[in-house]
Amino acid sequence: MRGLNLKIIETKTALSKSRIPGIDYTINPYFGCEFGCSYCYADFMSKFSKNYKFFSENASWGEFVGVKINIAEKLKSEILKLESKTSFFQNRNKPSIWLSIVTDPYQPVEKKFKLTRKCLEILLEFQYPVGILTRSPLVLRDVDLLTQFDxxxxxxxxxxxxxxxxxxxxxxxxxxxxxxxxxxxxxxxxxxxxxxxxxxxxxxxxxxxxxxxxxxxxxxxxxxxxxxxxxxxxxxxxxxxxxxxxxxxxxxxxxxxxxxxxxxxxxxxx
Ligand code: SF4
The missing domain is CATH 3.20.20.70 (Aldolase class I)
Structure with a gap:
Protein backbone atom coordinates (compact mmCIF):
# COMPACT_ATOMS: atom_id res chain seq x y z
CA MET A 1 0.00 0.00 0.00
CA ARG A 2 1.28 3.46 -0.91
CA GLY A 3 1.28 6.44 1.49
CA LEU A 4 -1.45 9.06 1.60
CA ASN A 5 -1.35 11.61 -1.23
CA LEU A 6 -2.55 14.80 0.50
CA LYS A 7 -3.22 18.00 -1.43
CA ILE A 8 -4.47 21.37 -0.29
CA ILE A 9 -7.13 22.50 -2.73
CA GLU A 10 -9.50 25.46 -3.08
CA THR A 11 -13.20 24.84 -3.48
CA LYS A 12 -15.61 27.06 -5.37
CA THR A 13 -18.62 26.10 -3.27
CA ALA A 14 -19.30 24.62 0.17
CA LEU A 15 -22.96 23.63 -0.06
CA SER A 16 -24.12 21.02 -2.56
CA LYS A 17 -27.82 20.59 -3.25
CA SER A 18 -28.93 17.14 -2.16
CA ARG A 19 -31.25 14.75 -3.95
CA ILE A 20 -31.63 12.65 -0.80
CA PRO A 21 -35.15 13.01 0.67
CA GLY A 22 -35.11 15.04 3.89
CA ILE A 23 -31.64 16.49 3.25
CA ASP A 24 -31.44 19.90 1.56
CA TYR A 25 -27.69 20.42 1.32
CA THR A 26 -24.52 18.48 1.99
CA ILE A 27 -21.00 19.63 2.84
CA ASN A 28 -17.95 17.53 1.97
CA PRO A 29 -14.91 19.24 3.54
CA TYR A 30 -12.54 16.72 1.94
CA PHE A 31 -12.23 15.17 -1.50
CA GLY A 32 -11.51 11.47 -1.14
CA CYS A 33 -11.48 9.48 2.07
CA GLU A 34 -8.53 7.92 3.83
CA PHE A 35 -10.71 5.17 5.30
CA GLY A 36 -10.94 3.74 1.78
CA CYS A 37 -13.74 1.22 2.44
CA SER A 38 -13.75 -1.43 -0.28
CA TYR A 39 -17.44 -1.00 -1.11
CA CYS A 40 -17.54 2.80 -1.10
CA TYR A 41 -19.71 4.31 -3.86
CA ALA A 42 -17.82 7.62 -3.55
CA ASP A 43 -14.84 5.84 -5.11
CA PHE A 44 -16.24 5.77 -8.63
CA MET A 45 -18.11 9.07 -8.20
CA SER A 46 -14.78 10.76 -7.41
CA LYS A 47 -13.55 10.01 -10.95
CA PHE A 48 -16.19 12.43 -12.30
CA SER A 49 -15.17 15.26 -9.96
CA LYS A 50 -13.11 18.22 -11.14
CA ASN A 51 -10.96 17.67 -8.06
CA TYR A 52 -9.75 14.35 -9.42
CA LYS A 53 -7.38 16.22 -11.73
CA PHE A 54 -5.24 17.15 -8.71
CA PHE A 55 -4.29 13.48 -8.33
CA SER A 56 -2.64 11.02 -10.65
CA GLU A 57 -4.96 9.04 -12.90
CA ASN A 58 -4.26 5.77 -11.18
CA ALA A 59 -4.72 7.15 -7.64
CA SER A 60 -6.51 4.44 -5.66
CA TRP A 61 -9.47 5.17 -3.43
CA GLY A 62 -8.28 5.62 0.16
CA GLU A 63 -4.84 6.82 -0.91
CA PHE A 64 -5.66 10.44 -1.77
CA VAL A 65 -7.30 13.27 0.13
CA GLY A 66 -7.92 16.81 -1.07
CA VAL A 67 -8.23 19.27 1.81
CA LYS A 68 -10.74 21.99 0.82
CA ILE A 69 -8.86 24.56 2.80
CA ASN A 70 -11.21 27.50 2.12
CA ILE A 71 -14.48 25.63 2.73
CA ALA A 72 -15.40 27.47 5.94
CA GLU A 73 -15.07 30.89 4.27
CA LYS A 74 -17.17 29.69 1.34
CA LEU A 75 -19.78 28.27 3.70
CA LYS A 76 -20.02 31.53 5.62
CA SER A 77 -20.67 33.56 2.47
CA GLU A 78 -23.19 31.01 1.13
CA ILE A 79 -25.06 30.99 4.45
CA LEU A 80 -25.09 34.79 4.54
CA LYS A 81 -26.58 34.78 1.04
CA LEU A 82 -29.29 32.34 2.13
CA GLU A 83 -30.01 34.45 5.20
CA SER A 84 -30.21 37.66 3.15
CA LYS A 85 -33.04 36.27 1.05
CA THR A 86 -35.59 37.28 3.64
CA SER A 87 -38.35 35.39 1.87
CA PHE A 88 -36.27 32.22 1.74
CA PHE A 89 -37.37 30.90 5.12
CA GLN A 90 -40.95 32.15 5.09
CA ASN A 91 -43.40 29.37 5.86
CA ARG A 92 -40.68 26.78 6.15
CA ASN A 93 -37.86 25.73 8.39
CA LYS A 94 -34.25 26.41 7.62
CA PRO A 95 -32.81 23.86 5.19
CA SER A 96 -31.13 20.82 6.69
CA ILE A 97 -27.41 20.37 6.08
CA TRP A 98 -25.51 17.08 6.32
CA LEU A 99 -21.85 16.24 6.69
CA SER A 100 -20.93 14.25 4.74
CA ILE A 101 -22.08 12.14 1.80
CA VAL A 102 -19.00 11.40 -0.30
CA THR A 103 -16.28 11.61 2.35
CA ASP A 104 -15.98 10.98 6.08
CA PRO A 105 -16.04 14.35 7.88
CA TYR A 106 -13.98 12.90 10.75
CA GLN A 107 -11.35 10.98 8.80
CA PRO A 108 -7.81 11.27 10.25
CA VAL A 109 -6.82 14.54 8.48
CA GLU A 110 -9.67 16.33 10.27
CA LYS A 111 -7.60 16.12 13.45
CA LYS A 112 -5.12 18.55 11.91
CA PHE A 113 -7.22 20.73 9.58
CA LYS A 114 -10.45 20.98 11.64
CA LEU A 115 -12.52 21.86 8.54
CA THR A 116 -15.57 19.97 9.80
CA ARG A 117 -15.33 21.77 13.13
CA LYS A 118 -15.03 25.16 11.41
CA CYS A 119 -18.12 24.41 9.29
CA LEU A 120 -20.04 23.34 12.39
CA GLU A 121 -19.13 26.61 14.12
CA ILE A 122 -20.73 28.54 11.26
CA LEU A 123 -23.82 26.32 11.12
CA LEU A 124 -24.21 26.73 14.88
CA GLU A 125 -23.96 30.51 14.65
CA PHE A 126 -27.02 30.49 12.35
CA GLN A 127 -28.69 27.45 13.97
CA TYR A 128 -29.12 25.34 10.85
CA PRO A 129 -30.43 21.81 11.44
CA VAL A 130 -27.47 19.49 11.00
CA GLY A 131 -26.94 15.79 10.42
CA ILE A 132 -23.59 14.04 10.68
CA LEU A 133 -22.66 10.58 9.46
CA THR A 134 -19.24 9.14 10.30
CA ARG A 135 -17.28 6.06 11.21
CA SER A 136 -14.92 7.92 13.51
CA PRO A 137 -14.96 8.60 17.26
CA LEU A 138 -13.11 11.86 16.45
CA VAL A 139 -16.62 13.37 16.32
CA LEU A 140 -16.49 13.35 20.15
CA ARG A 141 -13.95 16.19 19.99
CA ASP A 142 -16.81 18.45 18.87
CA VAL A 143 -19.38 17.51 21.51
CA ASP A 144 -19.11 21.04 22.91
CA LEU A 145 -20.59 22.33 19.61
CA LEU A 146 -23.00 19.47 18.96
CA THR A 147 -24.81 19.97 22.26
CA GLN A 148 -25.53 23.64 21.41
CA PHE A 149 -27.55 22.94 18.25
CA ASP A 150 -31.34 23.22 18.48
S1 SF4 B 1 -15.82 6.16 5.46
FE1 SF4 B 1 -17.54 6.54 4.07
S2 SF4 B 1 -16.75 7.93 2.49
FE2 SF4 B 1 -15.00 7.03 3.56
S3 SF4 B 1 -14.41 5.29 2.32
FE3 SF4 B 1 -15.77 4.52 3.93
S4 SF4 B 1 -17.81 4.57 3.02
FE4 SF4 B 1 -16.49 5.86 1.72
Whole structure:
Protein backbone atom coordinates (compact mmCIF):
# COMPACT_ATOMS: atom_id res chain seq x y z
CA MET A 1 0.00 0.00 0.00
CA ARG A 2 1.28 3.46 -0.91
CA GLY A 3 1.28 6.44 1.49
CA LEU A 4 -1.45 9.06 1.60
CA ASN A 5 -1.35 11.61 -1.23
CA LEU A 6 -2.55 14.80 0.50
CA LYS A 7 -3.22 18.00 -1.43
CA ILE A 8 -4.47 21.37 -0.29
CA ILE A 9 -7.13 22.50 -2.73
CA GLU A 10 -9.50 25.46 -3.08
CA THR A 11 -13.20 24.84 -3.48
CA LYS A 12 -15.61 27.06 -5.37
CA THR A 13 -18.62 26.10 -3.27
CA ALA A 14 -19.30 24.62 0.17
CA LEU A 15 -22.96 23.63 -0.06
CA SER A 16 -24.12 21.02 -2.56
CA LYS A 17 -27.82 20.59 -3.25
CA SER A 18 -28.93 17.14 -2.16
CA ARG A 19 -31.25 14.75 -3.95
CA ILE A 20 -31.63 12.65 -0.80
CA PRO A 21 -35.15 13.01 0.67
CA GLY A 22 -35.11 15.04 3.89
CA ILE A 23 -31.64 16.49 3.25
CA ASP A 24 -31.44 19.90 1.56
CA TYR A 25 -27.69 20.42 1.32
CA THR A 26 -24.52 18.48 1.99
CA ILE A 27 -21.00 19.63 2.84
CA ASN A 28 -17.95 17.53 1.97
CA PRO A 29 -14.91 19.24 3.54
CA TYR A 30 -12.54 16.72 1.94
CA PHE A 31 -12.23 15.17 -1.50
CA GLY A 32 -11.51 11.47 -1.14
CA CYS A 33 -11.48 9.48 2.07
CA GLU A 34 -8.53 7.92 3.83
CA PHE A 35 -10.71 5.17 5.30
CA GLY A 36 -10.94 3.74 1.78
CA CYS A 37 -13.74 1.22 2.44
CA SER A 38 -13.75 -1.43 -0.28
CA TYR A 39 -17.44 -1.00 -1.11
CA CYS A 40 -17.54 2.80 -1.10
CA TYR A 41 -19.71 4.31 -3.86
CA ALA A 42 -17.82 7.62 -3.55
CA ASP A 43 -14.84 5.84 -5.11
CA PHE A 44 -16.24 5.77 -8.63
CA MET A 45 -18.11 9.07 -8.20
CA SER A 46 -14.78 10.76 -7.41
CA LYS A 47 -13.55 10.01 -10.95
CA PHE A 48 -16.19 12.43 -12.30
CA SER A 49 -15.17 15.26 -9.96
CA LYS A 50 -13.11 18.22 -11.14
CA ASN A 51 -10.96 17.67 -8.06
CA TYR A 52 -9.75 14.35 -9.42
CA LYS A 53 -7.38 16.22 -11.73
CA PHE A 54 -5.24 17.15 -8.71
CA PHE A 55 -4.29 13.48 -8.33
CA SER A 56 -2.64 11.02 -10.65
CA GLU A 57 -4.96 9.04 -12.90
CA ASN A 58 -4.26 5.77 -11.18
CA ALA A 59 -4.72 7.15 -7.64
CA SER A 60 -6.51 4.44 -5.66
CA TRP A 61 -9.47 5.17 -3.43
CA GLY A 62 -8.28 5.62 0.16
CA GLU A 63 -4.84 6.82 -0.91
CA PHE A 64 -5.66 10.44 -1.77
CA VAL A 65 -7.30 13.27 0.13
CA GLY A 66 -7.92 16.81 -1.07
CA VAL A 67 -8.23 19.27 1.81
CA LYS A 68 -10.74 21.99 0.82
CA ILE A 69 -8.86 24.56 2.80
CA ASN A 70 -11.21 27.50 2.12
CA ILE A 71 -14.48 25.63 2.73
CA ALA A 72 -15.40 27.47 5.94
CA GLU A 73 -15.07 30.89 4.27
CA LYS A 74 -17.17 29.69 1.34
CA LEU A 75 -19.78 28.27 3.70
CA LYS A 76 -20.02 31.53 5.62
CA SER A 77 -20.67 33.56 2.47
CA GLU A 78 -23.19 31.01 1.13
CA ILE A 79 -25.06 30.99 4.45
CA LEU A 80 -25.09 34.79 4.54
CA LYS A 81 -26.58 34.78 1.04
CA LEU A 82 -29.29 32.34 2.13
CA GLU A 83 -30.01 34.45 5.20
CA SER A 84 -30.21 37.66 3.15
CA LYS A 85 -33.04 36.27 1.05
CA THR A 86 -35.59 37.28 3.64
CA SER A 87 -38.35 35.39 1.87
CA PHE A 88 -36.27 32.22 1.74
CA PHE A 89 -37.37 30.90 5.12
CA GLN A 90 -40.95 32.15 5.09
CA ASN A 91 -43.40 29.37 5.86
CA ARG A 92 -40.68 26.78 6.15
CA ASN A 93 -37.86 25.73 8.39
CA LYS A 94 -34.25 26.41 7.62
CA PRO A 95 -32.81 23.86 5.19
CA SER A 96 -31.13 20.82 6.69
CA ILE A 97 -27.41 20.37 6.08
CA TRP A 98 -25.51 17.08 6.32
CA LEU A 99 -21.85 16.24 6.69
CA SER A 100 -20.93 14.25 4.74
CA ILE A 101 -22.08 12.14 1.80
CA VAL A 102 -19.00 11.40 -0.30
CA THR A 103 -16.28 11.61 2.35
CA ASP A 104 -15.98 10.98 6.08
CA PRO A 105 -16.04 14.35 7.88
CA TYR A 106 -13.98 12.90 10.75
CA GLN A 107 -11.35 10.98 8.80
CA PRO A 108 -7.81 11.27 10.25
CA VAL A 109 -6.82 14.54 8.48
CA GLU A 110 -9.67 16.33 10.27
CA LYS A 111 -7.60 16.12 13.45
CA LYS A 112 -5.12 18.55 11.91
CA PHE A 113 -7.22 20.73 9.58
CA LYS A 114 -10.45 20.98 11.64
CA LEU A 115 -12.52 21.86 8.54
CA THR A 116 -15.57 19.97 9.80
CA ARG A 117 -15.33 21.77 13.13
CA LYS A 118 -15.03 25.16 11.41
CA CYS A 119 -18.12 24.41 9.29
CA LEU A 120 -20.04 23.34 12.39
CA GLU A 121 -19.13 26.61 14.12
CA ILE A 122 -20.73 28.54 11.26
CA LEU A 123 -23.82 26.32 11.12
CA LEU A 124 -24.21 26.73 14.88
CA GLU A 125 -23.96 30.51 14.65
CA PHE A 126 -27.02 30.49 12.35
CA GLN A 127 -28.69 27.45 13.97
CA TYR A 128 -29.12 25.34 10.85
CA PRO A 129 -30.43 21.81 11.44
CA VAL A 130 -27.47 19.49 11.00
CA GLY A 131 -26.94 15.79 10.42
CA ILE A 132 -23.59 14.04 10.68
CA LEU A 133 -22.66 10.58 9.46
CA THR A 134 -19.24 9.14 10.30
CA ARG A 135 -17.28 6.06 11.21
CA SER A 136 -14.92 7.92 13.51
CA PRO A 137 -14.96 8.60 17.26
CA LEU A 138 -13.11 11.86 16.45
CA VAL A 139 -16.62 13.37 16.32
CA LEU A 140 -16.49 13.35 20.15
CA ARG A 141 -13.95 16.19 19.99
CA ASP A 142 -16.81 18.45 18.87
CA VAL A 143 -19.38 17.51 21.51
CA ASP A 144 -19.11 21.04 22.91
CA LEU A 145 -20.59 22.33 19.61
CA LEU A 146 -23.00 19.47 18.96
CA THR A 147 -24.81 19.97 22.26
CA GLN A 148 -25.53 23.64 21.41
CA PHE A 149 -27.55 22.94 18.25
CA ASP A 150 -31.34 23.22 18.48
CA UNK A 151 -31.60 20.40 15.95
CA UNK A 152 -28.86 17.88 15.31
CA UNK A 153 -28.48 14.16 14.79
CA UNK A 154 -25.25 12.22 14.67
CA UNK A 155 -25.01 8.76 13.19
CA UNK A 156 -22.41 6.07 13.01
CA UNK A 157 -22.12 3.69 10.09
CA UNK A 158 -21.95 0.26 11.68
CA UNK A 159 -21.81 -2.42 9.03
CA UNK A 160 -21.32 -5.56 11.15
CA UNK A 161 -20.94 -6.61 14.78
CA UNK A 162 -17.78 -8.57 13.95
CA UNK A 163 -14.48 -6.70 13.88
CA UNK A 164 -12.81 -9.50 11.91
CA UNK A 165 -15.32 -8.85 9.12
CA UNK A 166 -14.84 -5.08 9.47
CA UNK A 167 -11.09 -5.54 8.96
CA UNK A 168 -11.73 -7.42 5.72
CA UNK A 169 -13.98 -4.80 4.13
CA UNK A 170 -12.91 -1.55 5.80
CA UNK A 171 -9.45 -2.17 7.29
CA UNK A 172 -8.54 1.50 7.73
CA UNK A 173 -11.76 2.54 9.44
CA UNK A 174 -12.11 2.65 13.25
CA UNK A 175 -13.06 -0.55 15.10
CA UNK A 176 -16.71 -1.41 15.67
CA UNK A 177 -16.31 -1.22 19.44
CA UNK A 178 -14.87 2.31 19.22
CA UNK A 179 -17.95 3.37 17.22
CA UNK A 180 -20.31 1.79 19.74
CA UNK A 181 -18.50 3.51 22.63
CA UNK A 182 -18.65 6.85 20.79
CA UNK A 183 -22.41 6.42 20.27
CA UNK A 184 -22.74 5.78 23.99
CA UNK A 185 -20.92 9.01 24.82
CA UNK A 186 -22.96 11.05 22.35
CA UNK A 187 -26.19 9.62 23.70
CA UNK A 188 -25.22 10.38 27.28
CA UNK A 189 -24.38 13.95 26.21
CA UNK A 190 -27.98 14.34 25.05
CA UNK A 191 -27.30 14.29 21.30
CA UNK A 192 -29.86 12.55 19.04
CA UNK A 193 -28.13 9.51 17.55
CA UNK A 194 -28.72 6.91 14.89
CA UNK A 195 -27.00 3.90 13.38
CA UNK A 196 -26.67 3.45 9.66
CA UNK A 197 -26.41 -0.33 9.31
CA UNK A 198 -25.23 -0.46 5.76
CA UNK A 199 -24.02 -2.00 3.71
CA UNK A 200 -25.05 -5.08 5.67
CA UNK A 201 -21.81 -7.05 5.82
CA UNK A 202 -21.82 -10.61 7.21
CA UNK A 203 -23.08 -10.22 10.76
CA UNK A 204 -24.93 -11.60 13.74
CA UNK A 205 -27.83 -9.13 13.62
CA UNK A 206 -29.11 -10.09 17.10
CA UNK A 207 -25.69 -9.41 18.59
CA UNK A 208 -25.38 -6.08 16.79
CA UNK A 209 -28.81 -5.08 18.07
CA UNK A 210 -27.82 -6.07 21.64
CA UNK A 211 -24.77 -3.81 21.40
CA UNK A 212 -26.51 -0.68 20.20
CA UNK A 213 -30.07 -0.82 21.52
CA UNK A 214 -30.34 2.01 24.03
CA UNK A 215 -27.65 4.03 22.24
CA UNK A 216 -29.63 5.11 19.18
CA UNK A 217 -32.89 6.94 18.50
CA UNK A 218 -33.41 5.28 15.14
CA UNK A 219 -31.79 2.92 12.67
CA UNK A 220 -31.35 2.91 8.90
CA UNK A 221 -30.58 -0.31 7.04
CA UNK A 222 -29.18 -0.73 3.55
CA UNK A 223 -27.85 -3.64 1.52
CA UNK A 224 -24.53 -3.96 -0.32
CA UNK A 225 -25.41 -1.99 -3.43
CA UNK A 226 -22.34 -2.30 -5.62
CA UNK A 227 -21.63 -5.97 -5.27
CA UNK A 228 -19.25 -5.96 -8.25
CA UNK A 229 -16.83 -3.90 -6.15
CA UNK A 230 -16.57 -6.47 -3.38
CA UNK A 231 -17.54 -9.82 -4.88
CA UNK A 232 -13.92 -10.95 -5.02
CA UNK A 233 -13.39 -10.05 -1.36
CA UNK A 234 -16.42 -12.12 -0.36
CA UNK A 235 -15.20 -15.09 -2.36
CA UNK A 236 -11.56 -15.17 -1.23
CA UNK A 237 -12.70 -14.91 2.38
CA UNK A 238 -15.35 -17.64 1.91
CA UNK A 239 -18.15 -15.25 2.74
CA UNK A 240 -20.23 -15.99 -0.38
CA UNK A 241 -23.16 -17.01 1.81
CA UNK A 242 -23.63 -13.33 2.65
CA UNK A 243 -23.96 -12.10 -0.95
CA UNK A 244 -27.38 -11.67 -2.51
CA UNK A 245 -30.86 -10.31 -1.95
CA UNK A 246 -31.96 -13.24 0.25
CA UNK A 247 -29.17 -12.62 2.77
CA UNK A 248 -29.67 -8.84 2.76
CA UNK A 249 -33.43 -9.20 3.25
CA UNK A 250 -33.05 -11.77 6.05
CA UNK A 251 -30.58 -9.53 7.92
CA UNK A 252 -32.79 -6.46 7.44
CA UNK A 253 -35.82 -8.35 8.76
CA UNK A 254 -33.90 -9.52 11.80
CA UNK A 255 -32.67 -5.99 12.51
CA UNK A 256 -36.20 -4.69 12.06
CA UNK A 257 -37.64 -7.18 14.49
CA UNK A 258 -34.92 -6.69 17.15
CA UNK A 259 -35.10 -2.89 17.19
CA UNK A 260 -38.81 -2.38 16.63
CA UNK A 261 -39.59 -4.79 19.49
CA UNK A 262 -37.80 -2.24 21.70
CA UNK A 263 -39.74 0.68 20.21
CA UNK A 264 -36.86 1.93 18.05
CA UNK A 265 -37.80 3.15 14.57
CA UNK A 266 -36.16 1.23 11.71
CA UNK A 267 -36.14 2.36 8.07
CA UNK A 268 -35.10 -0.21 5.50
CA UNK A 269 -33.75 1.62 2.47
CA UNK A 270 -34.07 -1.09 -0.16
S1 SF4 B 1 -15.82 6.16 5.46
FE1 SF4 B 1 -17.54 6.54 4.07
S2 SF4 B 1 -16.75 7.93 2.49
FE2 SF4 B 1 -15.00 7.03 3.56
S3 SF4 B 1 -14.41 5.29 2.32
FE3 SF4 B 1 -15.77 4.52 3.93
S4 SF4 B 1 -17.81 4.57 3.02
FE4 SF4 B 1 -16.49 5.86 1.72
Missing amino acids: SIEVGFSITTDNDRIRKIFEPKAPSIISRVKALEKLKSSGVKTFAFIGPTLPMDAKNLAREIIGLVDYVLVDKMNYIWKTEKIYRINRLDFAIGEDYFKAVAEEIYSEFSSKGIEVQILF
